[in-house]
Amino acid sequence: MSELKDEVALIDAAKDDPIAFGMLYKRYVEKIYNYIYFRTGSVKDAEDLTGKVFFKAMSHIKGYKHMGLPFSAWLYRIAHNLVANYHRDQSKMQEISLDNITGGALPQREPQPESRVVHNQEVEDLLVTIRELADNRQELLILKFVDQLSNAEIGKIMRKSEGAIKSLYHRTLIELREKMDNSDKEMKND
Numbered sequence: 001m002s003e004l005k006d007e008v009a010l011i012d013a014a015k016d017d018p019i020a021f022g023m024l025y026k027r028y029v030e031k032i033y034n035y036i037y038f039r040t041g042s043v044k045d046a047e048d049l050t051g052k053v054f055f056k057a058m059s060h061i062k063g064y065k066h067m068g069l070p071f072s073a074w075l076y077r078i079a080h081n082l083v084a085n086y087h088r089d090q091s092k093m094q095e096i097s098l099d100n101i102t103g104g105a106l107p108q109r110e111p112q113p114e115s116r117v118v119h120n121q122e123v124e125d126l127l128v129t130i131r132e133l134a135d136n137r138q139e140l141l142i143l144k145f146v147d148q149l150s151n152a153e154i155g156k157i158m159r160k161s162e163g164a165i166k167s168l169y170h171r172t173l174i175e176l177r178e179k180m181d182n183s184d185k186e187m188k189n190d
Contacts, residue, residue, distance in 0.1 A: 007071055008066050010023060010024060021061065032054075035076065035143070035146065036049045038146050040083065053078045056078050057074070069156050076157045129180055133172065133179075140169060151166055152165075
């Protein structure tokens, strides 16, 4: 509970103190960047939009009223709206480079080239399949697996109950599995 009080005090201070806003920025910039990156697939666009999120937040923080939700929920809502505008303005879908996703995350021991190719193809297939999901399902997966938020935190951000998030998560995994199975069947038939 004291963490919430500390955050509220920091938000109140940030309304008049740029240093306090900088502390909020440091606290949330990585999560907001990751969220945007996985929604856009572009480092450049993610950096650009992350900057816009925090500029917009800084410009409107004087009007921010604490409503019992974490400050991050407000930031994610701003990010969500900017990403929606971004996708609306894009004429074509961008692809995520596997080099950017795996950068540094590969195991120390180098796998055999064949297994690396198979693994990279599986990751690419999964990302393509995830991009076929509805926006709210993509958002859920990003918040769950990239930002590693709890169902309760995701519910606050997406403005749904924790039970609704559990249900959406379950349905999303089923849909993802079905799409992957169908994709596997199509490949075997080719």
